[in-house]
Structures are given as C-alpha cells and as structure tokens.
Amino acid sequence: MAERKPIESWLTDMDGVLIHEGTPIPGADAFINRLRESGKPFLVLTNNSIYTPRDLQARLSRMGLEVPVENIWTSALATAKFLDDQRPGGTAYVIGEAGLTTALHDIGYILTDHEPDYVVLGETRTYSFEAMTKAVRLINAGARFICTNPDETGPSTEGPLPATGAVAALITKATGKQPYFAGKPNPLMMRTGLNAIGAHSHSSAMIGDRMDTDILAGLEAGMQTFLVLTGLTSEEDTEKFPYRPTKTVNSIADLVDLV
Numbered sequence: 719m720a721e722r723k724p725i726e727s728w729l730t731d732m733d734g735v736l737i738h739e740g741t742p743i744p745g746a747d748a749f750i751n752r753l754r755e756s757g758k759p760f761l762v763l764t765n766n767s768i769y770t771p772r773d774l775q776a777r778l779s780r781m782g783l784e785v786p787v788e789n790i791w792t793s794a795l796a797t798a799k800f801l802d803d804q805r806p807g808g809t810a811y812v813i814g815e816a817g818l819t820t821a822l823h824d825i826g827y828i829l830t831d832h833e834p835d836y837v838v839l840g841e842t843r844t845y846s847f848e849a850m851t852k853a854v855r856l857i858n859a860g861a862r863f864i865c866t867n868p869d870e871t872g873p874s875t876e877g878p879l880p881a882t883g884a885v886a887a888l889i890t891k892a893t894g895k896q897p898y899f900a901g902k903p904n905p906l907m908m909r910t911g912l913n914a915i916g917a918h919s920h921s922s923a924m925i926g927d928r929m930d931t932d933i934l935a936g937l938e939a940g941m942q943t944f945l946v947l948t949g950l951t952s953e954e955d956t957e958k959f960p961y962r963p964t965k966t967v968n969s970i971a972d973l974v975d976l977v
Contacts, residue, residue, distance in 0.1 A: 727917035734927030734949020745971025793901030814840030867901030908939035
C-alpha cells in the first residue's frame, strides 16, 4: 500500500461533527482554533442550502466557533459553481432559501419562471405545492433538473422533516426526469471546495458523521476519511457498508493533535 502523505488541509462536516442540535460538540472549538493557528487550508461543509456562509458564520460564532466566511462551503455554493461552469449567465427557476438564491445571483444567474435553463431545487422550510407543480411543468417543457443535495430528511426540534431528496423524488415521479445532485456524496462538492482553498485531495482529509455522504464523498474525491461517532452513525453501522473510513474516532476532540 502506498504511504499516505501528511495531511495539509482539512474538510469537515458541520452538523454531527462540530455542532449537534445547536450546541457545540466538545472539542470543536479546540479543533477550529488549532486549524486557524496552523495556517493550514480548511473548510467547514454542509449539505444544507438554506443559509449563506455569512449566516452560518454568525450561527457558529454564537456557539463560540470562529470560522471565517471564506472557510465555509455549502451545497448551494457547489451548485452555483457547477452551473457557472456548465452554462455561464444562465437562468433558473429556484425552490429554496437565501443561501441558494444568493449563490446564484452572485454568479450572475437570472431567476425566472419563464423558460428557464434549469429548475434548481434546494432546502426550504416551506415547500409549496404550487412551486412543485410549476417545477414539474417547467421540467416537462425542457428545463434541466438540478438539486443541491440528496438528503431525504432534515433535523428539527420536533423530529425529521422532509428535505430536498424527498421532494426531488416527488418531482422525478411526476416528470420521469432524474436530477443531478451537486452536494455530498457527489465528490464534485469536495473537489470544488478543495479548489476554492487551493488544496489537493492527496494531502487532504474529510471528517464526517455519515458513511453514505461524508465518508463516501471523501473517499471518491481521493482523500483520507475520518468518521466521528457524535452524529448519525454508530461503529456497528459501518459494517453495513462496502467501504471503510481511514479511521473511526469517538469525536472531533480525538483529531485535534493531528492538525
């Protein structure tokens, strides 16, 4: 087996790794502080497309985690980068919140329901039947179908909520068209993020709490992978998958000394 290169840059998921239900996970502050002191490139990732990086920076700061805006990478930003590469200056009908609409505005996209190039589906707390119906009709009329991420449910204080992947399934059933998902586990999100910070996959590591998104995306992007057990995956769950993380640890606190 080829010897692994030293880790020169870090990517980490947010929910389940750094925070859990609005509370920082012990060791998260030490890990972020060590990263910032080291000067190594790093990104905090999230498949959630609701918030802008500035929103997320403020949210993390209130919890005592100081992450600069430029070190936050969302599925909305990955989606916008993909669309900007595919069809610069295009048009889109968007179902989503400020995180997604702002990312598309920033690349010069026009948001419209008149013969758009794309229908772009993201996360929102207010999925409307009217908006979904319009999306179905626009896709049937020729618009290409893009989704920020495939997560089928999202967390809330009352329990799981239907998320982008679930709504995408409804639209697919009505149109017969499968979407392209830009977020995890698509390694595109990792590669665009690495490019944004000038890092290389062979000397980078991905930290996550989900085997089917974080670890798979890191693996397919060619990075070392670290699974933490503070989120949705238990150590027993890892045996259900045909691939393994590079290493499994109890929490982010166990990785501070590796930075």
